[in-house]
Amino acid sequence: MTSDDAKRRAAERACDLVQSGMKLGLGTGSTAALFVAELGRRRIDILGVPTSEATRRQAEALGIRLATLDDEPELDLTVDGADELDPVLNLIKGGGGALLREKLVAAASRRMVVIADSSKRVPQLGRFPLPVEVVSFGLETTRRRIAACLRELELPADIRLRRSADDQPFRTDGGNVILDLRLGEIPDPHGLAAVLKSTLGVVEHGLFVAMASLALIGGPEGVIEMAGN
Ligand SMILES: O=C(CO)[C@H](O)[C@H](O)COP(=O)(O)O
Numbered sequence: 001m002t003s004d005d006a007k008r009r010a011a012e013r014a015c016d017l018v019q020s021g022m023k024l025g026l027g028t029g030s031t032a033a034l035f036v037a038e039l040g041r042r043r044i045d046i047l048g049v050p051t052s053e054a055t056r057r058q059a060e061a062l063g064i065r066l067a068t069l070d071d072e073p074e075l076d077l078t079v080d081g082a083d084e085l086d087p088v089l090n091l092i093k094g095g096g097g098a099l100l101r102e103k104l105v106a107a108a109s110r111r112m113v114v115i116a117d118s119s120k121r122v123p124q125l126g127r128f129p130l131p132v133e134v135v136s137f138g139l140e141t142t143r144r145r146i147a148a149c150l151r152e153l154e155l156p157a158d159i160r161l162r163r164s165a166d167d168q169p170f171r172t173d174g175g176n177v178i179l180d181l182r183l184g185e186i187p188d189p190h191g192l193a194a195v196l197k198s199t200l201g202v203v204e205h206g207l208f209v210a211m212a213s214l215a216l217i218g219g220p221e222g223v224i225e226m227a228g229n
Pocket of ligand 1: 027028029030031056080081083084092093094095096097098099102
């Protein structure tokens with residue numbers, strides 16, 4: 001079974017949770033795109049709040065009714081992918097650069113369900129570089145501030161500015177840039193999340209701590225369910 005098949009299984013199972021009339025947060029990335037495609041195929045009448053311009057374009061093309069988070073500040077369910085998930089469903093997200101809108105939409109939802117293939121499961125977060133969205137003004141000063149925090153926490157200060165295919169700094173939908181932190185391991189996701197959040201210049205980080213209530217992991221045996229908070 002390919003990774004895409006596994007992701008599709010998880011996406012299809014997540015669609016089973018969707019009922020007509022729901023207000024849904026629509027995630028970003030290849031797995032979330034499979035979910036949105038399946039929603040379109042099933043023609044369930046939902047109102048979607050997309051977490052990126054890419055997802056908005058896909059959902060619009062499928063005829064899914066859309067709203068903004070300002071129109072609909074309380075959502076029933078968000079379904080989104082993840083770059084890593086640990087056994088208690090703390091996540092690293094932002095590989096696709098949509099972490100800020102993804103977190104805003106997930107936080108506005110009664111439930112967040114993660115869909116993934118089994119390669120995303122890890123015993124401890126940190127192998128995947130942690131995306132941190134920062135303002136581009138004063139970028140070097142923010143980078144140094146983050147490096148000092150990491151050294152304080154005895155974590156490696158290997159921080160790289162994300163670049164697009166044309167070698168220009170990658171820009172998020174909000175016009176910010178992303179620093180990817182190569183940490184290797186994150187022994188205390190709560191602690192690191194708090195430190196990053198209080199660092200001047202940081203807009204948001206890709207640690208989703210205690211936000212997901214369920215993960216659906218697709219694989220050759222079917223779909224495994226993992227419960228979170
Ligand atoms: O956080 C994300 C985008 O910002 C994605 O959910 C994450 O990168 C997983 O993507 P994929 O489903 O393509 O593996």
